[in-house]
Structures are given as C-alpha cells and as structure tokens.
Amino acid sequence: MSLGSVPLKYKISIDRDQCMKCMRCVDNCSYGVYRIENDKILIDSRRCTACHRCISMCPRDAISLQEKPVDYRSHPLWTAQAREDIINQARTGKIILAGMGNAMDYPVIFDRLVLDACQVTNPSIDPLREPMELRTYLGKKPARLQFTRDDKGDIELKTELAPNLKLETPIMIGHMSYGAISLNAQLSMAKAVARTGTFMGTGEGGMHESLYPYQNNMIVQVASGRFGVDINYLERGAAIEIKIGQGAKPGIGGHLPGEKVCTDVSCTRMIPLGSDAISPAPHHDIYSIEDLAQLVRSLKEATEWKKPIFVKIAAVHNVAAIAAGIARSSADAVVIDGFRGGTGAAPKVFRDNVGIPIEAAVAAVDQKLNDQGVRNEISVIASGGIRNSADLAKSIALGADAVYIGTASLIALGCRVCGNCYRGLCPWGIATQRPDLVNRIDTDVGAEHVANLIHAWTLELSELMGAAGINSIESLRGNRDRLRGYMLDEGMLNVLKVDPVGA
C-alpha cells in the first residue's frame, strides 16, 4: 500500500520571457531544484526549501515562488502540517527533525509591549548632541563598596572587582558551533564583533585556528560533549560559557551528523573524521546544582580566576529558581535561552512545544534575583528570538543586561530562515561544510553586514533611550516603568510586572 506523495510545499516558476538562461539558478541551488535538459531549464519544485538563493541571484527577477500551491481541505485542528507530519512518521517511524526556531503560531509577547517616551515634564535627550552610554559590563559585581582609610584619613578602596567583559553595546552573538555552521560564517561574525566592541560564542565545537586573532572577542563554550575543550581552548576565550540547555531543545543533547564532520571540524572538535558528534542530554558530571557550582569553580581554577564564567540554561517553567541557584555559585552571568531560540537541528516536537518565551523568562529571573537581593551581583543575558532593536530594548527593560542574537546575525549573512540547516546543504554557505558552498561567504563582506546590523541596532537603541530621557543603559535595565502591556492578560502582566497601556 502506498501513502502517495504529500503536496508540494513550494512551487517555483520561471518567467520564460524574462529568463536569459544565465544558469545562475542552476549553479546556485544546492538542493537540485534546477537542471538543464535540451538547453531548457527544468524545475523540480519538490526539492525547493524557499531559501531564496536562486531568486536573489537571478539578474532578471524571472523566478517566482508560491507557498502551499496545493490546498488541503481546510480544518482548524488537522492542519496541513499535522497531516503531513503523520504521513511522514507513518512512513519512517522516526523523530521529525527541524531547523531554526519554534515555528508554532504562539503570540509574541514582545509585540504586545510598547516603550515609553518623554513629553514636556522631562526632556528627551538627543544622542547626536549628548553622550549616550551603552557600555555594559558582564560579570560578578560586588553587593556594596568597602573602604579603608589611610593615615591621612583619605579613602582607600578595599573592594576588588572580579573580571568583567566590557561590551560597547549590549548585543552579542550567541553560540553557533563550527560544524553546525561554516568557518566562514564564524569568521564573518568574529570580525564583526571585534569591530563593534562586543563578543560572540564559539558554540560547542572548539575554536578553529583561524579564529585565534579574534579570541579576545570570543566566548568559548563547554557543553555536555566537551568537544574541542582543552586548556588551550579555555585560555583563549575572553569568557567561558557552560551550556546546560538550549531554548530550541530544552532537556536534550545535540547531534552533529558525521557527514558534517570534515577534516577541519574533526580536528577542531577533537573527534574522529566522519564520526557523529553526540552531546549527551545532561553533563555527565552535573547531576545537581552543587555539581554545576563545582564545574564553575573548576573552570575558574583552571584559568586562574581571570575569566568570567557564564551558565546558559533553556527557559523552562522553573527558570527563575534555577537562575537563583546559579547566582549562588561563582558564575558571573546566567544566559536564558527562550523557546524561540534557533538551532541547526532539533526534534520538531521539542522545538515547537518545550520551554517558555524569553520575555516571561527574563522578567521572572530578574524578579526572583531582585527579591533575593542579588540581582546586580550577577549578569543576565537574554536570547531566543530577538529580531530587532525594539526586542532588544524591551528585553533590557524586562531585566536583561545584554542579549545574544543568533538567527538575526545569520540573516545578515544571507540566511532566509528556510529551516533546513540540519541537511548540510545551505546554499548561503552558512549551515554547511561543503567547500564550494562555504566559499560563497566572503568573510570581509559578511563581517561588514553583521557589523552594520549591530551598529544599526545600537543607533536605534540610543534613540529609543534618548526619547525616554535615559542616557545610560543601567537606567533602562529592569525599568518596567518604561514598558506598558497592550492586550496582555492580567496574569501575564503580573509575571512581567508591567502595567497595562493607559495605567
């Protein structure tokens, strides 16, 4: 018995009058949509992922793409997606894999929050004319200052500051490992963060030699697979991040298929060529909070207490209490990854159903740490679905010190969020290790685009702060007074500690 084929997802057509048969579409499509027969470009729409590579490279705008060209009988519950997933699983008996972030139609809380501006009673501040301070320090802060007085009665500072990361703007690029993404994608971002005075994560894939020149702007990651971790790696990082979980797939580990483990990836990750790189779900030396505290201390000892240690957790229901536990360790920052966080590959059921949104998570964490009187002693980094400078400003007003962006920085490199990262065929040269595809990224141009994005958001954040009469990022942090909820229910307003519009 055959289940037959499911309908096409996308239909590609070429305007033959416009087409000049330059063959750019044929060359650019790594999924094999186009082929030439008898001097004619033929199309296999079934292979299309809507990555837009052909469309963006067509000099005549001759290609058009239609989503869902075949209708199902409409049904509110049995959506096309639900039916196709079942057909797929009936055929394979397997877990469905997916890339990028949560694709379910949950309401976006960011879009139900509005920012404030000054009128009359306080002047707005023009960032073109007045200083606007976005500099952010991430790391442990003292609870209070302590002084001694010298013989002359002058004040001597007794408090010693722990090492902090200095960011010129509160935007960092999150951890996307070498293996999951290409070296050229990493290099582009590394050059961009070095240029904009901020940081990026290496992900759990070690640090490739060619990134060494940018190591002062890189945060190295220690995840459950410990891939690429040795003392050389730890010492190169500006900070170290222990990854407990990831917003796209809380509670489970990672899997880099052997096909993506080429020579360079195998050397950097310190694993055999072509072998699957499987990160276990838990760290096998962390079975409780005290084990985490011990790992934090071990990493600190190994690097002589010179580097801040971050701990990244997925935003799960109990995120606030977990963050409070982390705050009690020697960790310098806690990273909260919301359920919209991107990924190279995750089981679809996790990506779409597990975890909570970053807006609620960061508000809850900030509140819990504040209630316990330790909020300023540890930094909070928000990540998972931050799309623009407004999301950035709102995250900070809800209590984050800084944010990690991931998908946004990939889009700056060409990514069109087609969600097929796990297939290793990314035509933009991002989520692939195929040399011909990787070479499509010119790292200098890529760096410029990513740096432009960070710069543009920084400018917009300055303008938003100036309009709100704030000239220092500290005064936006946790300042829920400058947010209002629009059409959010009372329960959610209470979690966010935000008043409704008009109040």
Add this chain to the structure above:
Amino acid sequence: MCGIIGVIDRTKARMDGSSIKRALSLMNERGSGEGAGYVAYGIYPDYPDCYAIHVFFDNLIEPKSKVDEVLQKWGRIVHQEEIPTYEQPGLKKEHVPWRYFYKPYTDFIVGSNNPAEDIVKHLVMAVNSTIPGALIFSSGINLGVFKAAGWPEDVADFYRIEDYKGYIWLAHNRYPTNTPGWWGGAHPFNLLDWAVVHNGEITSYGTNKRYVESNGYKCTMSTDTEVVAYLFDLLGRRHGLPSEMVVEALAPHFWDEIDRMPEKEQKLQRTLRLTYGPALMNGPFAIVVATSKGIVGFTDRIKLRPLVVGENGSRLYISSEEAAIRVMDPEVNTIYMPRAGEPVVGRVVQ
C-alpha cells in the same frame, strides 16, 4: 518644574523659618499652589535623643490607635502631641499632623549594626504600607518636615514655621504632575536623618525602585523623590559611603571621563559604577539632600535642571534661582553655578 532651596549654617547657628518662606514664595512661578514644604534640622533640642515621628492622620481614631500600638510594641513614646497648625483661607486641612518623640527598644532586633535606626525604618515602611489613614512623613532625630498642599506662604503660615529654629533648612515649591493635592506627595521627603528636595523627574525610577525594594525598602508615596531618600539611606548609612561618593554613585562620571582618569581614580570610579549601576539616577533633576551633618546639592549628569550656589560666611545656599538666595540673604557675596553632576557640599563644622 519645581523650585527648591536649601541653606546650612556651618557653625550650627540657628535660623528661624521666616526668610526661607520669603525665598520659596519668590519662586511661585515654579509652583502651582498644590504642594509646598519645609524641613529644618535642630528644631527639637528638648528631645535630643528621640526620633521625632511626624504623621498625617486621616482621623485620630482607627489609624492613630494602630500607630500607637505598633510604636509601643517596638519602643517608648516619650511625648506626643498634635503639631500646632493655624487655619489658612487658602489651605484645606486634609489631615491631622501629629508628632511623636520616640525611643525604640534597641534590644528587640538582632543582626543589626544600628538597631534603633533599623527599627524606625521598619516602622516607617510598615505604617505607610499597611495602616490606611496614617502616613509617617518625617522620622529623624531633632528634625522635622512640615508640608501640605498649598502655596509656600500658606503652608508656612499653617505651621508657623517662623516659630522653629534650625541650622539647616530645605524647602520646596511644587508643580505636581503625578499626585496633585496629596499632602504625602509634597516635598521634602524624609527617612531617618535624610531629607530630600527634588526638582525633576527621574526616568530611571523603575530601576532605582526595584533596587531599593530589593534592599528592603518599600516605595509607598507614588512619587520618584522618595526613592532618592532611600538611596541615600542605603548607600550613605547602611553601606557607609561618604556623601560625595553617594552623589558620584547616583550621578556618576561618564565612561569617557573615567577612561581618561589616572589609574587609581579610574579603578574607583569603575568599581563604583559597576557596584551601584541600579542606583544611577537618570532624567532631569536638581536635588538637595540634608543630614544633621550637612547638605549636598547636585544635578543630573547633563544638568537639565537649574542649580545655583551662594555663600556668605558660615552660610551656604543651594537653590533653583539666584533671586531666591538674594532675597534670603541680600549680603550674599559668592554666587556660582556648579557643573553637571558636581556635588556641592556644606558640612557642619564641629
């Protein structure tokens, strides 16, 4: 827009309230007749070791019996009376101002370096957040706040502030936008030894409020000035920072300036900013803060509100308007405008 003025006699020579009333009334352009107030230090020499607790009661039945009860639970009321007031045609008496002279039992709490102050602070927070119809608006030793909704001269005459003699006076002429007509919203704000008058709007209020709340304070007066008093109490009293350093924490140097400082100073300023980031006050403001040891005036980091300083011998004046200083002291010989964020300090000479 509001008008503020403060004066200290550094030799502790006491002045009555008549001249500051004139100075404040001169700045009526800056107010709207919906709030004015005065605080004076050194006015209760007969009770040198008692906390003078000023309360607004809505009536003297339920709220007062509850306040009496909680005060007596935590200490001894040495003396209490209604604060004398005199009917004014332009001022409606909304509350009964009452004062207690109070000594807390210091052996009732543990783990405190200053049990008396911590008890009084606790009582202020508890009364203001849990007893309807009672508001403690002044709680220091040998000092008192006198405020109401009205023009400065009416408020002054209502309390006859010329009958009080203090060596420090702060006064405030209010143009409210937030809580007009509410007596509790008038300035000065006071907690223990700290009193604050403030012209401006603190755009970082949400952040500052969360920070003081996280340190055990409760903001109950629905206005941003309250938080200044609590920040001074937290940093100045509980963390023991000298007042110049408190000002540097609240209105810190810009990073550009800090980066250019000599290394030792740079380290101090960086540590200060990192430690007290949530205490940084943003938005337009000019503030004068007093304690029994002196006064300090400062503005926001880009001076979006005016502040003028005058000096004459042992007297130091800080005000929104030069004219107000001159009407208070025609002999004043030095007048200058401090730079943005720069603290102006007047200390009592021992």
